[in-house]
Amino acid sequence: MNTALWIAGPLIGLVGMMSGGFWGVGCGWIVVPAMLILGFDPLDAVGIGLLQMVPSTIPTVSRQLPEIGWKKEQPGRLVAIPLAVGAIGSSLLGKMFNEKLIGVFGPDVLQWMLTGFILAIGIQTACSRTLVGAGEFPPFSRSQQAGVFATGVGTGVLASMLGGGGGLLMRPLLTSVFRVPEHYTSRIVRLMVTLTTLSGGITYLFRSGTFNWQVLWGAVLVATGGFIGFPLGVKMHKIAFDAGYAQYIHKSFSIVAGAMFLNTLLNANGCRELSRIAMVLIACGTAAGLYLFPRYASRNPKAARLEA
Numbered sequence: 001m002n003t004a005l006w007i008a009g010p011l012i013g014l015v016g017m018m019s020g021g022f023w024g025v026g027c028g029w030i031v032v033p034a035m036l037i038l039g040f041d042p043l044d045a046v047g048i049g050l051l052q053m054v055p056s057t058i059p060t061v062s063r064q065l066p067e068i069g070w071k072k073e074q075p076g077r078l079v080a081i082p083l084a085v086g087a088i089g090s091s092l093l094g095k096m097f098n099e100k101l102i103g104v105f106g107p108d109v110l111q112w113m114l115t116g117f118i119l120a121i122g123i124q125t126a127c128s129r130t131l132v133g134a135g136e137f138p139p140f141s142r143s144q145q146a147g148v149f150a151t152g153v154g155t156g157v158l159a160s161m162l163g164g165g166g167g168l169l170m171r172p173l174l175t176s177v178f179r180v181p182e183h184y185t186s187r188i189v190r191l192m193v194t195l196t197t198l199s200g201g202i203t204y205l206f207r208s209g210t211f212n213w214q215v216l217w218g219a220v221l222v223a224t225g226g227f228i229g230f231p232l233g234v235k236m237h238k239i240a241f242d243a244g245y246a247q248y249i250h251k252s253f254s255i256v257a258g259a260m261f262l263n264t265l266l267n268a269n270g271c272r273e274l275s276r277i278a279m280v281l282i283a284c285g286t287a288a289g290l291y292l293f294p295r296y297a298s299r300n301p302k303a304a305r306l307e308a
Contacts, residue, residue, distance in 0.1 A: 047212065051216070083192055088156065093156075159200055
């Protein structure tokens with residue numbers, strides 16, 4: 001076990017899952033690069049990134065589950081179920097694809113994939129808007145449900161390959177393509193993060209016919225910080241959302257994605273020391289921003305009509 005993880009792991013989990021709770025996404029985008037920087041094998045880094053999210057998300061997801069709406073013509077049936085069916089099934093294939101890619105292109109291929117993925121999502125988020133309230137949920141056709149299922153399939157594979165919960169892909173597609181309001185998007189994505197990280201993460205616990213204890217204990221250490229960070233991030237999201245800052249929540253993720261893109265790019269190009277410094281700065285900046293923004297929002301609420 002990497003000794004640095006005993007100190008860094010809980011701190012990474014705290015900041016990562018705080019951001020996960022706030023934006024309604026997984027935090028593999030910060031945990032996996034951090035594990036790679038700490039010297040973990042790429043497959044172990046992905047496994048830790050997936051499994052550490054499960055225990056900290058379950059309490060919040062269980063509490064918010066009824067708020068999604070599970071009656072006929074509500075988002076639970078129209079969006080969450082087809083998304084889950086596609087994502088859970090395909091998430092089991094991520095490790096197999098990773099092993100084949102690493103065998104052909106080498107261990108750095110995951111870093112380059114993560115770099116490109118984060119860049120694309122950051123640009124998309126910065127250039128889009130989202131619907132806001134529960135009352136804005138639009139009519140949902142059969143073709144849209146099929147599209148959501150396809151999104152789940154693609155998300156499940158990418159999530160289990162890159163060590164995220166899939167929220168990086170699901171969030172912008174749900175808000176921008178399928179026009180699901182922020183009220184439902186954050187709750188649905190948190191549910192999907194729990195399901196895909198559990199199903200995909202289990203596959204990384206077994207390697208060459210043996211149980212991978214390093215992945216398990218690494219995930220446990222990171223998750224200890226996540227138990228505090230995730231519900232704290234959810235609370236911060238609610239404060240900002242209720243104050244009328246839904247569009248700011250949506251677009252602000254592009255700032256973090258851009259910072260993580262630069263950091264992952266540094267690591268992929270061999271600038272590991274500089275990447276470690278950047279990781280600390282990103283973590284501190286993210287934590288400070290997530291603390292200050294809800295405080296500002298609560299003191300300066302916006303009129304709801306400006307966010308519609």
